[in-house]
Amino acid sequence: MKTITQPDEIQSWTMRQRCAGKRLALVPTMGFFHEGHLALMRWARERADALLVSLFVNPTQFGPREDLKRYPRDPERDARLAEEVGVDVLFMPEAEAMFPDGHATWVEAPTLCRGLCAVQRPTHFRGVATVVAKLFVLTNPSLAVFGEKDWQQLAVIRRITRDLNLPVEVHGRPTVREADGLALSSRNVNLSPEERGQAPAIHRGLLHVARLVEEGETDSSLLLASLGKRYAREMPLGRVEYMAAVDPDQLYPVEEVSGPVLVAVAARFANARLIDNILISRK
Structure with a gap:
């Protein structure tokens, strides 16, 4: 498994894969992998020639009083698990690489952000939509896979993909649960x-x-x-x-x-x- 940290390098790698005729799958994550993440990766692995997983704790989807600093992280363990399920490339950029000084462009789908999580997190989905759009541009995947536990997020991503004519198949997969029913998170x-x-x-x-x-x-x-x-x-x-x-x-x-x-x-x-x-x- 190859680990890439720079946006221009991941863009070059994915362009080479597509030019070689390979079908590329992307699984965007914020890391600290659990079985839910791994299930998405396994599903995508079966449907693509090359599997790319992004690991990026996106600061733009956290509000000023939210848990960015407390968000759990274990990149070494994540890398080991990703390699075990057959990931070809793990993309792990720093925040400054994805959102450099002077960043002022946002992607939004406001009609889907009138309720549910958007009430308590008014800027959350703007951050999600923007980083996913950037990942789609950088990696040019044939398909991208997301969990249905974050249903509003999935709806937003489907909308921006449709409205911006992004050439990506967006797939939602069922929530993975503990034995007692608690959704993995x-x-x-x-x-x-x-x-x-x-x-x-x-x-x-x-x-x-x-x-x-x-x-x-x-x-x-x-x-x-x-x-x-x-x-x-x-x-x-x-x-x-x-x-x-x-x-x-x-x-x-x-x-x-x-x-x-x-x-x-x-x-x-x-x-x-x-x-x-x-x-x-x-x-």
Whole structure:
């Protein structure tokens, strides 16, 4: 496995791969790999001639009071795991290389940033969209793979890829979970033992909503009220930032479950903010 740190070098490497007729897959990450990341890499590895993984803790998607400094990092372990799953190149740039002094250009999809995580993190998706667009330009991949746990992020990336005519296939892959249902996240290591014991209630609550829909309930306000009661009872250490039922593509709120609906949640613990979602529909 080759490690590259400079944007011009990764651009040259990927151009050589494409000129040689190779199909290149990109898995963008912020590192501290867990099985969710590795599952994305394995899936991409099977569908490409060359696999590139970016490891970049993007400062532009963190707000002034967010956990940039506390974000877990272990690049040596990440490199070892990446090599084990067959990554060809690990791109690990410094922030100054990606966003040099004087950087003033941003990519945004504002219609998808009116709710959910954007309420608490108003500049987050601008940072995500910009860095992903830069990665697409630098690496020119045939396909890029993202996890569905970050559904709003995935929707934003699909929108900018479409609107800017970027020649990349964007694929979302199912959330990978612990045995007790907790969605894998690099931030899970920041949970205390007591918080870790309560955090699986996030997913259990979403499954509860899906069962209510199967039983015939379609009123979103009633579904979310029932979900909130469960969280208050089962997750007292977590403060719910939002619970929402939205259109899965446009992300606007829906009042009735009449077709596919995304139920999304964010919960904040002392040192970790966790998100999860479930896609449901009335049968």
